[in-house]
Amino acid sequence: MKLSEILDPTLLAADVDAGYITSRHHPDDQSLVIYNYTPAAQYDRHWTDATRLCRGLIVRLDGSGDADIVARPFAKFFNYGEHPDGSLNLSQWAVAYDKLDGSLGVIYPAPDGRPAVATRGSFTSDQAVHATTVLRERYSKVDTQAGWTDLVEIIYPSNRIVVDYGDMDDLVQIGMVNHATGHSTPSAWWSKYGMPAASRVAEGSLAEVLALPPREGKEGVVVHLADGTMVKIKQDDYVRLHRIVTGLNETTVWEALRTGTYWRLEREMPEEFRDWAWRIARPLLADHGLLVQGARQAHASAALAAPSKHYTERRTWRKEFARLANRSAYAPYIFAIEDGRDFYDMAWKAVRPKGPKPTGRTECAA
Structure with a gap:
C-alpha cells in the first residue's frame, strides 16, 4: 500500500514545511520514517488529512518520491x-x-x-x-x-x-x-x-x-x-486530577516561557491541556513583549534627552540621565539596559502570575 494512495504527498510536504508535522528517521534504517503532528497543529487547530493521519504514521521511502505504508495508527x-x-x-x-x-x-x-x-x-x-x-x-x-x-x-x-x-x-x-x-x-x-x-x-x-x-x-x-x-x-475527575499531578498551572507555563523551555513543556503535556496552556501563554508573551518594547523606548528617550556622553563628565552625565530615567515608569529597566543587565528576565518576573509553584511533574507523550 503506497502512501500516495491514502494521502496527497503535496499536502504532506506542505504541512511538514509549515511545521505542522515532524518526520524522524529510524536510527538503523534511514528509509524508515515516522510522521507525527506537532503542537503547532494542536494550537492552530490545523486538522488536515495530513495532520490527522500523521499520528505515528510509519512509512518506508521507496526512492521515487513515494513510500510504502509500514504502520498506520488511529487517525x-x-x-x-x-x-x-x-x-x-x-x-x-x-x-x-x-x-x-x-x-x-x-x-x-x-x-x-x-x-x-x-x-x-x-x-x-x-x-x-x-x-x-x-x-x-x-x-x-x-x-x-x-x-x-x-x-x-x-x-x-x-x-x-x-x-x-x-x-x-x-x-x-x-x-x-x-x-x-x-x-x-x-x-x-x-x-x-x-x-x-x-x-x-x-x-x-x-x-x-x-x-x-x-x-x-x-x-x-x-x-x-x-x-x-x-x-x-x-x-471529569481524571482531567481535574491530571492537571494537579502534572503540575500544570499558570506558574508552570510562565516558568517555561521565562526559561525558554515552553516548547519542551508543550511536547510533554497531555493533548487536552495544550489549548489551555496556550491561552495562558499568549497574554504572558504579549505582556512581556509590551514591557520590553516600552523599556527600550523609554531608555532611548532618556539617553537622547541627556547631554551628549562625548562632551560631559561621566558622573555629571549619569546624574542627569538618572534624573530623566526616574521620571519614567520603566526606570528599573532603563538602568538595567544602560548597565548591560538582563532586563528581559526582569520583565518576565514582572508578569509572573500569582499562583502555586510548579511541581515539575510532566507526562512524556512521545
Missing part, C-alpha cells in the same frame, strides 16, 4: 466536547472501551525483521524501548499482519500518569487499523498469545454511552461509532 480523534453540537447522531450504535492511561504504542516490523514498538513520534523514546523489550521477551511469537497495524497501550510503573495500575508492566491491545481503509477495530487477535486487551465497558446508542456513570480510578472511554467515527470521553 487523530477528538474529545466529545470538541465536536460541534448536533454533529454526532446520538441514536447511532456505539461501543465504549476502557480508555487506558499510558502511552500509545504502534507495532511495526523493525529493520531487524522482528516486530517492535514506536510511540506516537519516536522509534527510540523511553516508552518505545521499554515496550519493544516487553513485546520481544513476553510475546515473542506474535507477528505483524500484512495490511494491518496493531496498537497497544504501554503501561508500567515509572510511566504512570494519573491512573494507578499498581505493579502492572505490560502492553494492552487497544485496536487495529486497516492500511487501505483506515477502518479501526478493537479486535484483540493477539489474546491467544496472552496479551491483555482493553475491556468493553458498554454498548448501545451514543446517548446511552454518554450517560454512563463515572468509574472510580478510570480515565474514561474510547467510543467506536457505527459510522467509523471514534470519540474520547474523559471523566
Whole structure:
C-alpha cells in the first residue's frame, strides 16, 4: 500500500514545511520514517488529512518520491466536547472501551525483521524501548499482519500518569487499523498469545454511552461509532486530577516561557491541556513583549534627552540621565539596559502570575 494512495504527498510536504508535522528517521534504517503532528497543529487547530493521519504514521521511502505504508495508527480523534453540537447522531450504535492511561504504542516490523514498538513520534523514546523489550521477551511469537497495524497501550510503573495500575508492566491491545481503509477495530487477535486487551465497558446508542456513570480510578472511554467515527470521553475527575499531578498551572507555563523551555513543556503535556496552556501563554508573551518594547523606548528617550556622553563628565552625565530615567515608569529597566543587565528576565518576573509553584511533574507523550 503506497502512501500516495491514502494521502496527497503535496499536502504532506506542505504541512511538514509549515511545521505542522515532524518526520524522524529510524536510527538503523534511514528509509524508515515516522510522521507525527506537532503542537503547532494542536494550537492552530490545523486538522488536515495530513495532520490527522500523521499520528505515528510509519512509512518506508521507496526512492521515487513515494513510500510504502509500514504502520498506520488511529487517525487523530477528538474529545466529545470538541465536536460541534448536533454533529454526532446520538441514536447511532456505539461501543465504549476502557480508555487506558499510558502511552500509545504502534507495532511495526523493525529493520531487524522482528516486530517492535514506536510511540506516537519516536522509534527510540523511553516508552518505545521499554515496550519493544516487553513485546520481544513476553510475546515473542506474535507477528505483524500484512495490511494491518496493531496498537497497544504501554503501561508500567515509572510511566504512570494519573491512573494507578499498581505493579502492572505490560502492553494492552487497544485496536487495529486497516492500511487501505483506515477502518479501526478493537479486535484483540493477539489474546491467544496472552496479551491483555482493553475491556468493553458498554454498548448501545451514543446517548446511552454518554450517560454512563463515572468509574472510580478510570480515565474514561474510547467510543467506536457505527459510522467509523471514534470519540474520547474523559471523566471529569481524571482531567481535574491530571492537571494537579502534572503540575500544570499558570506558574508552570510562565516558568517555561521565562526559561525558554515552553516548547519542551508543550511536547510533554497531555493533548487536552495544550489549548489551555496556550491561552495562558499568549497574554504572558504579549505582556512581556509590551514591557520590553516600552523599556527600550523609554531608555532611548532618556539617553537622547541627556547631554551628549562625548562632551560631559561621566558622573555629571549619569546624574542627569538618572534624573530623566526616574521620571519614567520603566526606570528599573532603563538602568538595567544602560548597565548591560538582563532586563528581559526582569520583565518576565514582572508578569509572573500569582499562583502555586510548579511541581515539575510532566507526562512524556512521545
